[in-house]
Amino acid sequence: MAYDVIVIGTGPGGYVCAIRAAQLGLKTAVVEKSATFGGTCLNVGCIPSKAMLHASELYEEAGGRFAQMGIKVGRPAMDLPALHKYRLSNVESNVKGVAFLLKKNKIDAVQGTGRIVSPGKVEVKGPDGKTQVLETKNIVVATGSDVARLNGIDIDEKRIVSSTGALELPTVPNKLLIVGAGIIGLELGSVWRRLGAEVMIVEFLDHILPGIDSEIANQFHRMLQKQGLTFKLSSKVTAVDASGNTLKVKVEPAAGGAAETLETNIVLVAIGRVPYTDGLGLEGVGVKKDNRGRVVVDAHFRTNVTGIYAIGDVIAGPMLAHKGEEEGVAAAEIIAGQAGHVNYDVIPNVVYTNPEIASVGKTEEELKAAGIAYTVGKFPFSANARARANLATEGFVKILADAKTDRVLGVHILGPDAETMIAEAAIAMEFGASSEDIARTCHAHPTLSEAVKEAALAVAKRAINM
Numbered sequence: 001m002a003y004d005v006i007v008i009g010t011g012p013g014g015y016v017c018a019i020r021a022a023q024l025g026l027k028t029a030v031v032e033k034s035a036t037f038g039g040t041c042l043n044v045g046c047i048p049s050k051a052m053l054h055a056s057e058l059y060e061e062a063g064g065r066f067a068q069m070g071i072k073v074g075r076p077a078m079d080l081p082a083l084h085k086y087r088l089s090n091v092e093s094n095v096k097g098v099a100f101l102l103k104k105n106k107i108d109a110v111q112g113t114g115r116i117v118s119p120g121k122v123e124v125k126g127p128d129g130k131t132q133v134l135e136t137k138n139i140v141v142a143t144g145s146d147v148a149r150l151n152g153i154d155i156d157e158k159r160i161v162s163s164t165g166a167l168e169l170p171t172v173p174n175k176l177l178i179v180g181a182g183i184i185g186l187e188l189g190s191v192w193r194r195l196g197a198e199v200m201i202v203e204f205l206d207h208i209l210p211g212i213d214s215e216i217a218n219q220f221h222r223m224l225q226k227q228g229l230t231f232k233l234s235s236k237v238t239a240v241d242a243s244g245n246t247l248k249v250k251v252e253p254a255a256g257g258a259a260e261t262l263e264t265n266i267v268l269v270a271i272g273r274v275p276y277t278d279g280l281g282l283e284g285v286g287v288k289k290d291n292r293g294r295v296v297v298d299a300h301f302r303t304n305v306t307g308i309y310a311i312g313d314v315i316a317g318p319m320l321a322h323k324g325e326e327e328g329v330a331a332a333e334i335i336a337g338q339a340g341h342v343n344y345d346v347i348p349n350v351v352y353t354n355p356e357i358a359s360v361g362k363t364e365e366e367l368k369a370a371g372i373a374y375t376v377g378k379f380p381f382s383a384n385a386r387a388r389a390n391l392a393t394e395g396f397v398k399i400l401a402d403a404k405t406d407r408v409l410g411v412h413i414l415g416p417d418a419e420t421m422i423a424e425a426a427i428a429m430e431f432g433a434s435s436e437d438i439a440r441t442c443h444a445h446p447t448l449s450e451a452v453k454e455a456a457l458a459v460a461k462r463a464i465n466m
């Protein structure tokens with residue numbers, strides 16, 4: 001029997017694409033090589049990292065701000081095996097949830113590694129080594145990404161780890177050295193620092209969080225230093241000697257110069273991720289990739305080979321679960337003859353540290369580079385009543401609006417619960433709102449989101465509580 005759509009990979013891009021295709025009446029199958037569905041995000045990415053961040057944040061709160069609010073709990077203790085159990089049970093419930101949804105939508109789930117033998121034919125090699133060939137009108141490649149590696153540094157997932165190993169450390173290391181001050185490095189660095197490790201982050205660039213509005217990134221850098229993380233910027237790790245009891249890490253200035261050797265117990269390589277297409281057979285059928293190994297697609301997620309589409313981390317754009325989900329929905333709708341579309345100008349980005357960073361739209365640097373005149377409205381959480389009640393006053397909201405039309409071009413939040421508040425900004429931008437639209441929208445009091453309204457008022461220099 002031939003399918004209408006076979007999706008290879010069941011990460012957030014793939015499983016969402018399959019569900020949308022099934023909703024639209026297409027006969028759909030997914031092929032997944034791992035034992036569980038959900039891809040990087042559910043198994044070793046978004047979900048387990050947020051479980052670790054949530055638990056470690058509460059642990060720190062219990063030992064810190066609780067006392068300021070009159071709550072006496074004594075000195076909290078961390079039961080690391082129980083924390084890992086909690087993380088794993090979270091993963092399990094999520095991946096089982098995907099299995100349930102696939103079944104509910106009558107999607108055939110085929111376990112095994114998929115290889116495209118020709119347009120319309122996917123060979124699947126099952127865990128038992130047996131192969132079968134599935135026929136389909138359309139193939140969606142949603143094979144995601146893998147950890148980027150450093151030349152000459154072998155990740156053993158024990159002492160030299162990727163994010164996957166860093167989620168599973170069986171004991172709190174005395175010293176953790178992280179290569180890369182991007183989102184994953186800062187999130188996992190925060191987790192282990194809260195649990196008691198001495199954390200140093202080595203970053204090639206002269207600033208942390210590349211791509212984030214630099215005013216936000218610079219303030220956040222100072223906050224992280226206050227929390228106890230140490231940084232070595234404009235530096236590169238060139239070798240790790242794992243022969244002794246401790247790891248000896250060779251660090252050089254990024255621009256070249258004398259190297260120094262740092263000792264640590266664990267090295268986390270968090271320099272990014274690369275698209276994953278190993279064994280997929282793309283070369284055989286002539287699917288084009290770019291110079292970074294990403295599958296090249298047009299605005300309709302079509303590769304250069306008719307009937308083969310690609311979405312998620314394996315194509316260009318930010319490597320984010322929700323970006324892949326949007327693409328999955330759009331690709332399914334396009335295959336079904338509808339007008340699926342993704343608005344890449346409104347993809348929120350969140351750093352789940354404490355405080356959080358959440359942003360959507362353009363940064364100041366991007367607007368300057370594009371020569372777009374803009375106005376800025378800012379409001380600090382220290383002037384927000386709810387933030388003061390919550391003893392969480394660090395950070396600010398910043399709104400960038402077009403100088404001529406007042407249309408909101410970017411919103412950047414450094415502060416408590418930024419992850420939730422950014423949705424308001426995304427909806428406003430999706431509807432082409434002006435800063436005045438946000439400013440004239442009634443926000444409940446006392447809420448953190450009033451800081452968004454005040455920042456919008458500040459664009460026209462008329463904030464009330466500042």
Ligand SMILES: Cc1cc2nc3c(=O)[nH]c(=O)nc-3n(C[C@H](O)[C@H](O)[C@H](O)COP(=O)(O)OP(=O)(O)OC[C@H]3O[C@@H](n4cnc5c(N)ncnc54)[C@H](O)[C@@H]3O)c2cc1C
Pocket residue numbers: 008009010011012013014031032033034037038039040041042044045046047049112113114115142143144145163164184276278279280311312313314319320321322323324352
């Ligand atoms: C530590 C960490 C934390 C993260 N936190 C966040 C976060 O908070 N928010 C966020 O938005 N993003 C986060 N991400 C990124 C997010 O996980 C990815 O952007 C997302 O998973 C990409 O989805 P995808 O569907 O494109 O691919 P993936 O999730 O990578 O899924 C690809 C799937 O394809 C399967 N596959 C590959 N090749 C084959 C084959 N030949 N045959 C069959 N199956 C195959 C793989 O087994 C996998 O299941 C995080 C990532 C990491 C590592």
